[in-house]
Amino acid sequence: MTEFIPAGSQFLSLPSPFPMKRGGALHGARVAYETWGTLSAEADNAVLIVTGLSPNAHAARNAGNPEPGWWEAMIGAGKPIDTERWFVVCVNSLGSCKGSTGPASINPATGEPYRLDFPELSVEDGADAAVAVVHALGITQLACLVGNSMGGMTALAILLRHPGIARSHINISGSAQALPFSIAIRSLQREAIRLDPNWNGGHYDDVHYPESGMRMARKLGVITYRSALEWDGRFGRVRLDSEQADEDPFGLEFQVESYLEGHARRFVRFFDPNCYLYLSRSMDWFDLAEYAEGDVMAGLAMIRVPRVLAIGANTDILFPVQQQQQIADGLRAGGAEAEFLGLESPQGHDAFLVDFERFGPAVRGFLDSL
């Protein structure tokens, strides 16, 4: 059980007990976060970023950690999220293994890692934990709430459960409810981990580790994070040269296979498998329709936020652009001035992490207009 906590992380102790939506409570839990820029005297220039499943809170380099972050191109002086103007906060999701309390953390009741004794995790729990950080920083209302992927779900939960928390919202490749295709993909990823004998009901260690299951889960993730269109141009049918090719029967032969293998190697030992299972399932459970008698549009329309940009890539198969269109339409029905932007990006669900040419100006334009 390893946690992967970036240097320079800051921590907020959550109220103890911290009640969980589906029952139970955490004791002595914490949230890791990082900040950029300066909070104004009126505390009115704060931008909160809530993330996808795997990122930590180190979205960009800062005083505490000079390493580039996972959204380095987007956050900084003069960048789309301009730290000369905005005080930017990024939180690590509750349930993660990157500084916030999760299944890999020590359960104070036992002195051992929680593993599967961690209470059932909902996107809403992560939302409440993120709001605790906002309030602890002396911020009553965010200038903008930005959520990517799973963070797009978290952001909607924040807005619904904490009315008035934000003057504006950017929802990037998010969704108001999990749909069956993405549930099927995530269910299969979890099954790959659970079928690995080394998972052992969550009782693995560094020696007996569900490496095969995590490898399968990550490769399936990468396949669904990108798009066929991008890969046609990027890999085509190019083969590995003979030194790289795998001698095993049915081993690696094409560049695209080697690309997946590289992604898997960089992930399987750097994300805790039980945390992965918990966060993955929390996304399947997320459904704003729960709050409105089964009507997801009505759930969105319950949210009050003045201005909204919902944005995605038209090649995204995991959170298809129809879901971002739905977010804009639903929030507009709730009174928001809401814009939907389906970008012609070839890079699928991951486009916001790589296609800064398209996502940068969209985010910059919206924030500049505030």
Place this chain on the structure above:
Amino acid sequence: MTEFIPAGSQFLSLPSPFPMKRGGALHGARVAYETWGTLSAEADNAVLIVTGLSPNAHAARNAGNPEPGWWEAMIGAGKPIDTERWFVVCVNSLGSCKGSTGPASINPATGEPYRLDFPELSVEDGADAAVAVVHALGITQLACLVGNSMGGMTALAILLRHPGIARSHINISGSAQALPFSIAIRSLQREAIRLDPNWNGGHYDDVHYPESGMRMARKLGVITYRSALEWDGRFGRVRLDSEQADEDPFGLEFQVESYLEGHARRFVRFFDPNCYLYLSRSMDWFDLAEYAEGDVMAGLAMIRVPRVLAIGANTDILFPVQQQQQIADGLRAGGAEAEFLGLESPQGHDAFLVDFERFGPAVRGFLDSL
């Protein structure tokens, strides 16, 4: 090692040795096939069907086997492929475990199953084996050659390697070359099988069987054979009732998960894992560009066939409709009168197996016009 041979199968002994494209040869190999209708005195009314990865040759009920076949709605008296007019032949792919010789068959040199000693299998080998059946039946030229999915590749290989073999061709959800997204999916399916300790380098038996690997491979297959759109309407977020739901942590909860589980159960013990690996990889290797200095359109244009219908579903993510459009364009460049039809079917790659409302009239219309 089990073969799954339908009752009433007919068999052709292939020439021995039967040379394989990538090297080696089969000795004493055979192809299973079935027929419907009556061959005309002129032998000019034959329709050959070559299949996807998993089907057997029992495409519809016939005198030898009254069980419904996998394309029952399409083949029969008065059906789109009308057996009152056409003499229909369907072959089981070489390399399969359903009657034709494959890795699960006995290697005459050892008296044991081939397993991984089976020579490397190409789509082209299956093409040559299918043509051997055509010739053995006394047919010089097919009225129409129909290929579905992998069979769409096989059909193109038949046309290229056996000029003049067919007066017309229907290519359904096929492709002229494997592209990286589908290679990635198939590579991951094969990896799931290979990572299962029970696969054991191909040396499994019924007791020690790579059940988990086959389960993962099949579920991933089903996910990519269908479409998100269909599943939104079919499953939405409906949950299993409490009796069906799985008590395991992270077990089955949504209907879509139970649907995948059902598909997996019906497959994992009814398809030989080594045969699956061989056939899957043969698709990755398939590339008509090989025949034309890397230019797939030029490869298609080398084919001579007078009339063509290339048809697919616009929700297919595994063999996207752009690939059927390419087939029509390429064959037209070779002189064919070629039509492309991208059907608005929600059912993805599998649409030709279920959406008879759309695929039936398209196939019927083309055949009627001959």
